[in-house]
Amino acid sequence: MKNIFLITGSRADYGVMKILIKRFNKKRGFKLVLTGSHLLSAYGNTIKEIRNDGVKIDYKIKIKNSSDSAHQISKATGEGIKKFAFLFNQKRPDIIIVLGDRYEILSAVIAAYFSKIPVAHIGGGDTTLGVIDEGIRHSISKMSWLHFTNDQKGKKRLLQLGEDPKNIFNTGSLGIESIKNVKLVPQALIEKKLNFKFKKKNILVTFHPVTLENNSSKKHMAHILSALKNLKDTQIIFTYPNNDINGREIIKMINKFVKNKKNAAAFPSLGQTLYISILKRVDCILGNSSSGIFEAPTLKIPTINIGDRQKGRLFTKSIINCKANKKQILNSIKKIYSNGFRKKIKSVKNYYEKNNTSMKIYNIIIKAKLPNFIKKEFKTYE
Helix, strand or coil: CCCEEEEECCHHHHHHHHHHHHHHCCCCCEEEEEEHHHHCHHHCCCHHHHHHCCCCCCEEECCCCCCCCHHHHHHHHHHHHHHHHHHHHHHCCCEEEEECCCHHHHHHHHHHHHCCCCEEEECCCCCCCCCCHHHHHHHHHHCCCEEEECCHHHHHHHHHCCCCHHHEEECCCHHHHHHHCCCCCCHHHHHHHHCCCCCCEEEEEECCCCCCCCCHHHHHHHHHHHHHCCCCCEEEEEECCCCCCCHHHHHHHHHHHHCCCCCEEEECCCCHHHHHHHHCCCCEEEECCHHHCCHHHHCCCCEEEECCCCCCCCCCCCEEEECCCHHHHHHHHHHHCCHHHHHHHCCCCCCCCCCCHHHHHHHHHHHCCCCCCCCCCCCCCC
């Protein structure tokens, strides 16, 4: 029996991996490791959600992060490497499973790589040209042994990075399968939990820092809030951004905006079930979250994707791309209410959707013959 560690560091990757965690959770030798914003009260202390799901938490790697400056995040990454190295040295997993591209996950993968522990990476090969995650994701791919991509283009990019085609599997987006298995919360219960009423028009706003642009996040958020200020007949639900550079500045702006507005409310974390239940009931998701690219199209919910954070991903007909400009944002909001657009999204196809994604990943990892070493040949193609 393999000693398998699955590592999650944020509400986002846990929501995506929840269905996979439930498959592995029944297996002897499986361990769940929590790190990152799961253990930070400022970002909703999402460890509570995991406990409520009845999933056993085996190890917690708390990484101090007193601010979201580049300096502090660099220090936090170093601290994470140190703590994961200690855990891996003590417990010696046979393989670790990670998703995505955050600095907490990078620290775990670096420690595993130095410890000669194979890594299974979910979501490699994607591109997001506006954020630091881009470089982190490709770095994780080069230190990984098994790769599970969201689409065929992701697989091609991993081949360009010299990865072995025998170890690359285009399984589709795990997050899409996860939302299909969510038991939606009734509207009345959502309103009671949030102390917030839905009305005729409702918008969900999730905006994260654009970490590869200098000082643009506050400016972009200011344009978004200026546009939303004009919507007198619309209910607005904000979720806090990721624990990224300048994330706390965005949180301050959100809190100031909602303070004296009866039609707006903000929440550090909603948890996957509540978030998807809300997403299903709003008129659109506005911001730059990957949930607008991956999950919203499957639910036939329009996305107003602002700026370059998601640039490089595949966009369906339900996604409107616009700049962080008040006028463009208001025009985009007007468009999502037009009869022609609403009719068009009913037949939208999600490029990232495949069947049985979690089962495919589970079976490949369970059946994989683990290498005695992680030496890899750089594959080249004429």
